[in-house]
Amino acid sequence: MTSPYRPLSGEDSSRSVPASLTIRRPDDWHVHLRDGDMLRAVAHYTARQFARAIIMPNLAPPVTTVAAARGYRDRIMTALPDHADFQPLMTAYLTDEVEPEELARGHEEGVFTAAKLYPAGATTNSAHGVTDVANIYPVLERMQQVGMPLLVHGEVTDPEIDIFDREAVFLEKVLTPVLADFPSLKVVFEHATTEDAVQFVTAQPEIDGSPRIAATITPHHLMFSRNAIFAGGIRPHFYCLPIAKRERHRLALRRAATSGDARFFLGTDTAPHARPAKESGCGCAGIFNAPHALESYAQVFEEEEALDRFEAFTSENGPRFYGLPLNEGTVTLARAEVEVPDVLTTGVEPVVPFRAGERTSWRMVG
Numbered sequence: 001m002t003s004p005y006r007p008l009s010g011e012d013s014s015r016s017v018p019a020s021l022t023i024r025r026p027d028d029w030h031v032h033l034r035d036g037d038m039l040r041a042v043a044h045y046t047a048r049q050f051a052r053a054i055i056m057p058n059l060a061p062p063v064t065t066v067a068a069a070r071g072y073r074d075r076i077m078t079a080l081p082d083h084a085d086f087q088p089l090m091t092a093y094l095t096d097e098v099e100p101e102e103l104a105r106g107h108e109e110g111v112f113t114a115a116k117l118y119p120a121g122a123t124t125n126s127a128h129g130v131t132d133v134a135n136i137y138p139v140l141e142r143m144q145q146v147g148m149p150l151l152v153h154g155e156v157t158d159p160e161i162d163i164f165d166r167e168a169v170f171l172e173k174v175l176t177p178v179l180a181d182f183p184s185l186k187v188v189f190e191h192a193t194t195e196d197a198v199q200f201v202t203a204q205p206e207i208d209g210s211p212r213i214a215a216t217i218t219p220h221h222l223m224f225s226r227n228a229i230f231a232g233g234i235r236p237h238f239y240c241l242p243i244a245k246r247e248r249h250r251l252a253l254r255r256a257a258t259s260g261d262a263r264f265f266l267g268t269d270t271a272p273h274a275r276p277a278k279e280s281g282c283g284c285a286g287i288f289n290a291p292h293a294l295e296s297y298a299q300v301f302e303e304e305e306a307l308d309r310f311e312a313f314t315s316e317n318g319p320r321f322y323g324l325p326l327n328e329g330t331v332t333l334a335r336a337e338v339e340v341p342d343v344l345t346t347g348v349e350p351v352v353p354f355r356a357g358e359r360t361s362w363r364m365v366g
């Protein structure tokens with residue numbers, strides 16, 4: 001089968017690529033760990049590579065209260081091997097009904113790091129999301145007051161809007177007024193997929209010399225364009241939301257991620273679904289990239305000849321934006337291949353990982 005990825009440009013022998021790379025321990029600023037059997041099957045992949053992760057709250061039912069977030073945090077820690085050195089950073093799922101005081105209390109008590117806006121119907125488990133951003137204005141007011149960041153799945157849900165345009169329309173119709181109405185609210189534009197989003201983020205003025213908006217970028221949106229979803233047939237394991245866009249956008253994301261600009265940082269959006277739920281007449285959106293996420297990012301930075309900016313993207317820009325300390329300790333990647341399995345069968349249900357059957361060009365070794 002031909003690979004839908006851009007070929008490694010490492011064939012050029014005039015370029016010197018280090019045999020290994022040691023960086024400050026990284027964090028993952030956008031992760032779906034799920035719950036129950038799936039949580040137990042996947043959590044260790046994220047904890048192996050990352051010191052901390054922003055845990056998405058789109059469970060069924062969603063995580064909307066401080067008590068639910070504490071319970072979920074405990075289940076995550078229980079699912080990990082003993083002595084795992086990993087800190088889940090919890091988020092609240094915004095609904096039309098969420099109470100501003102519940103969020104503020106969760107933030108004050110150190111349970112909620114941030115709150116997540118899913119427009120109702122935009123993506124997996126978003127049925128309880130916000131139907132009109134006007135409904136959460138009192139919540140945004142309170143978040144702005146207490147300095148709690150707003151994380152957004154930035155797509156409009158109007159079925160009249162073409163799926164490839166939903167991110168750009170969200171920027172204009174939803175995010176622009178929110179930023180104007182809440183001038184000191186901090187925002188993370190999650191899983192940016194368009195040149196429009198890159199330009200939008202870089203165009204926003206800073207507050208007192210610090211960015212007030214940043215964006216996470218996934219490995220998969222850096223590695224393939226929408227052609228991969230249709231390469232020789234329909235390939236459900238390349239389907240996620242926001243959907244991959246045309247090549248021009250992928251190249252803009254690669255420039256942003258590797259630029260060293262502090263407003264762009266690592267967020268894998270690892271989103272496991274059991275194989276039957278992906279390989280279906282109506283397959284779920286989401287790509288499970290946790291097993292080799294760092295390896296994938298390293299490959300992109302190598303291809304862009306930007307390995308000197310890798311650590312800023314993986315380990316510095318995120319904590320600085322969130323106002324958290326940088327991690328102590330390091331991880332090391334070697335310029336060596338790993339064969340990604342076709343399917344992972346350690347859980348109750350099989351899950352197909354990102355890059356299944358491919359060889360990575362980097363390997364995390366410690």
Ligand SMILES: NC(=O)N[C@@H](CC(=O)O)C(=O)O
Pocket residue numbers: 032058123124125153239240241242269271272285286287
């Ligand atoms: N990214 C996805 O395609 N899916 C995510 C939800 C999300 O991040 O939008 C999921 O929870 O499966």
Ligand SMILES: [Zn+2]
Pocket residue numbers: 123153190191241242
């Ligand atoms: Zn999303």
Ligand SMILES: [Zn+2]
Pocket residue numbers: 030031032056269271
């Ligand atoms: Zn996500």
